[in-house]
Amino acid sequence: MHVPATAAPHPQGLVPLPANPAWQVLDRSWDVTASDMRDQILQVASELIRRNGPAGATARTICKIIGVTAPTLYHYYSDMETLREEVVNRAFEKILEVSNAGWASGHGVDGLKRSWDAFLAFANDEPAMFSILANRTMNGPMPKIAIESLAKFEDTLSGPEFAGRLTQPSKTAAHILWSAAQGAGVLLLAKQSGLALSADIGDDIFNTVMSSLMPATPQAP
Incomplete structure (x- = not known):
């Protein structure tokens, strides 16, 4: 599966969701509005859980949307x-x-x-x-x-x-x-x-x- 490149930062500090068929699990484009990385992770996880249930908020998916690697996620949250x-x-x-x-x-x-x-x-x-x-x-x-x-x-x-x-x-x-x-x-x-x-x-x-x-x-x- 093709993984989209990390999106460039939005002019206002937002991180736009990549527009790619790999993200068809999400029903629309949306922005990560938090500027702090810990809050970005929290916001993305929250949105994924609301849309797809607890199983939809995997570390891999969260990291791909934000454009970070797993060590960054686990730096802020010790585990899922x-x-x-x-x-x-x-x-x-x-x-x-x-x-x-x-x-x-x-x-x-x-x-x-x-x-x-x-x-x-x-x-x-x-x-x-x-x-x-x-x-x-x-x-x-x-x-x-x-x-x-x-x-x-x-x-x-x-x-x-x-x-x-x-x-x-x-x-x-x-x-x-x-x-x-x-x-x-x-x-x-x-x-x-x-x-x-x-x-x-x-x-x-x-x-x-x-x-x-x-x-x-x-x-x-």
Whole structure:
């Protein structure tokens, strides 16, 4: 297979994607807008994962698009798993920025719901990224997002708003809610394959779980 020569730098510092049949895996021309090499690698990996799934973001493909060799990639990211996890973390951070639903926002049931909504927004808006998260959660080691989301649930449910109101110890309740969030996220992935789901499925699962953990829980909007 003919490998295109490295593209000349764009006048504004962009690195254009080579126009070559070898890149038909990508559906359009696009520019790598980051000027820092570490961010360029991250941006290209992110785009490849979104378009082609985790298997599409190989070290070889990333290096060809940017015009570098593998040692450069591994200088910034020790291995491909590290790069994929950074891609997932960055994508999730952007979801939080858009939704204004950082882990620290809100208390009580409202705080839990904000965290729940942000997590499911990630599954819905970034299915390829969420699939990496789900696989890493199952096969280990647990990625940063999974650890932080579980810690958020544990911290919130151990707070004074829930004291004496839960049907389970707070840590157990957090594990139940967190497991439900993982399952709801995977269910949203199935929607990408044509599974018909209620538009309110995320809210319905949250309310059902919280009603079991805290029977007097008001229904979340």
